[in-house]
Amino acid sequence: MGHPDDAVRLDDTVEPTPAPRQVAAWAAWDWGSAAFNAVVTTFVFTVWLTGSSFVEPGADVEAAKALHSQWLGWGLAAAGLLVALTAPALGALADAGGRRRPMLAVMSAIVGMSVLALWFVEPAAGGMSDAVRLGVVLLAVGTIAFEIGSVAYNALLLQISGPRTIGRISGIGWGAGYVGGIVLLLVLYFGFIEPEVGWFGITSEGGLDVRVSMLIAGVWFLVFAVPVLVVVPDHPRKDRAGRVSVVGAYRAVGRHIAQLWREQRSTLGFLVASAVFRDGLTGVFTFGGVLAAGVYGFSPGDVIVFAIAANVVAGASTIAAGWVDDRFGPRRLITGSLVVLVVAGSAVFFLHDAGAGAFWVAGLMLSACVGPAQSASRGLLARLAEPGHETELFGLYATTGRAATFLAPAAFSIAIGLGGAQYWGVLGIVLVLAVGLALFVLVRFPHGRGVDGRRDVLAGVV
Known part of the structure; x- marks a missing residue:
C-alpha cells in the first residue's frame, strides 16, 4: 500500500551524497539523446524527409511535401499510441523485477540501430515514396524505443539522488541534453550539411550529407548510452513474489491508478496537469521555427542560428534551475516558469509587427x-x-503525456483558423500552457517530500 497524500517519509530526511561518477554517467544518456531529439526528429532528418529531395521529377512539389508530412505525422501518432499502451505495463514489469537497466539497454540499442538504418533512406527516382515510408517506419520504431527507454532512464534518477538533490541532478541531465544537441548540430552542420563539399569530400548528392549525419548520430547515441548501463546500479528485488506476467502488469497498472485515486490524488492530479502543460512546452519548440520564418521573416539560416541560441539558453537555465528546484521546490519553479511562458508567448503575439x-x-x-x-x-x-x-x-507519466500530444497542434491550427493569420497560432499554445498552469495550481501536494523546497524536506511536517 502507498502512503496517503499527507504522509511523511521520515527516511527522506537523511540521504547519502550523490556519487559524481554516477551522476555524470546518468546524464551522459541525456547528452547522447540529443542525437535523436535534435538531429533526427527536429532539425535535420525530418526536415529533409519532408522536403523537396523526395519529390519525383515532374510531380507537384507542394502536394508531395504535404503528403509526406502527413505520412510522418501518422507514423509518429501511431508510435505515440503504442507508447501510451505499453509504457505503464513495461514499467510495472521492470519494477516487479527491480531491473531497469536491461529495459534501458534493449531500448537504447533499438534507438541506435534505427538511427543507423536511416542511412538506407535514399532519394532515387521512381522510389521516392518507398524511401519516405521506410524513413517514417524507422522513425516510428526509434520513437517507440526512445520513449519506453526514457521511462526506465527517468526511474534510475531515484537511485542516484535523494529529495534534496533530485532537482539539481535532473536539471544537470536536461541541461546535458541541450548542450549535447548544440555540440552535435554544430559538428554536423559545419562538417557536412552547410558546405558544398564537407569533411571527407561528402556532398549533398543523393542526400549523402544527411545520411552520413545519421550514421554519426547513431554512433553518438550508442556511445553515450553505455555509461549509465555500466556505472549506475540496479536494485533487484529479492522477493520473487513481486514478479508479474504481462497481463498481471496491466492489472497492476489499473490497481495503481485506482490506488492513486484513493490515496494519492495529488499524484494523479499532477499527471493530468503536467500532461497538458508539457504538451504546451513541446509546442513552444515545435512551432517556434515556423513562427520565426513565417511571421518574423527569419531565413533558414537565421532559424538555425536562433535554434542554437535557444538551446544554449535552455541548457544553461535548466542546469541553473536545478539548484533553484532543490532550494525552493519544484512547485514554485514550475509555476514561475509557466507564468513567464504565458507572458512571453503573449508578447510574441502582440509584438508580431515589431520585427x-x-x-x-x-x-x-x-x-x-x-x-x-x-x-x-x-x-x-x-x-x-x-x-x-x-x-x-514514469510509465504513466509517458502515457498521460502522449495522450495530450494533440492539444498544442490542434490549438495552434484552430487559433490560426479563427484569427486568419499565422501569428494567431501562438495564442493556441499560450492557451494550452495557461490551462496546464491552472490545473497545476489546483493540485494539493503532500508535505515532507520536498515539493516545496529544502525546508519542506528538513522539517518533514508543516
Whole structure:
C-alpha cells in the first residue's frame, strides 16, 4: 500500500551524497539523446524527409511535401499510441523485477540501430515514396524505443539522488541534453550539411550529407548510452513474489491508478496537469521555427542560428534551475516558469509587427523557461513516487503525456483558423500552457517530500 497524500517519509530526511561518477554517467544518456531529439526528429532528418529531395521529377512539389508530412505525422501518432499502451505495463514489469537497466539497454540499442538504418533512406527516382515510408517506419520504431527507454532512464534518477538533490541532478541531465544537441548540430552542420563539399569530400548528392549525419548520430547515441548501463546500479528485488506476467502488469497498472485515486490524488492530479502543460512546452519548440520564418521573416539560416541560441539558453537555465528546484521546490519553479511562458508567448503575439528583435527577446525568454519546467516536472514526480512503483509511475507519466500530444497542434491550427493569420497560432499554445498552469495550481501536494523546497524536506511536517 502507498502512503496517503499527507504522509511523511521520515527516511527522506537523511540521504547519502550523490556519487559524481554516477551522476555524470546518468546524464551522459541525456547528452547522447540529443542525437535523436535534435538531429533526427527536429532539425535535420525530418526536415529533409519532408522536403523537396523526395519529390519525383515532374510531380507537384507542394502536394508531395504535404503528403509526406502527413505520412510522418501518422507514423509518429501511431508510435505515440503504442507508447501510451505499453509504457505503464513495461514499467510495472521492470519494477516487479527491480531491473531497469536491461529495459534501458534493449531500448537504447533499438534507438541506435534505427538511427543507423536511416542511412538506407535514399532519394532515387521512381522510389521516392518507398524511401519516405521506410524513413517514417524507422522513425516510428526509434520513437517507440526512445520513449519506453526514457521511462526506465527517468526511474534510475531515484537511485542516484535523494529529495534534496533530485532537482539539481535532473536539471544537470536536461541541461546535458541541450548542450549535447548544440555540440552535435554544430559538428554536423559545419562538417557536412552547410558546405558544398564537407569533411571527407561528402556532398549533398543523393542526400549523402544527411545520411552520413545519421550514421554519426547513431554512433553518438550508442556511445553515450553505455555509461549509465555500466556505472549506475540496479536494485533487484529479492522477493520473487513481486514478479508479474504481462497481463498481471496491466492489472497492476489499473490497481495503481485506482490506488492513486484513493490515496494519492495529488499524484494523479499532477499527471493530468503536467500532461497538458508539457504538451504546451513541446509546442513552444515545435512551432517556434515556423513562427520565426513565417511571421518574423527569419531565413533558414537565421532559424538555425536562433535554434542554437535557444538551446544554449535552455541548457544553461535548466542546469541553473536545478539548484533553484532543490532550494525552493519544484512547485514554485514550475509555476514561475509557466507564468513567464504565458507572458512571453503573449508578447510574441502582440509584438508580431515589431520585427525580428522582438522575437529574439521573447523567444529566448520562452527558451529559458521550457527546460526548467520540464526538468522540475520530472523531479517532482520522482519525489512523489512510492518505493517499488517508480518505473510504473514514469510509465504513466509517458502515457498521460502522449495522450495530450494533440492539444498544442490542434490549438495552434484552430487559433490560426479563427484569427486568419499565422501569428494567431501562438495564442493556441499560450492557451494550452495557461490551462496546464491552472490545473497545476489546483493540485494539493503532500508535505515532507520536498515539493516545496529544502525546508519542506528538513522539517518533514508543516
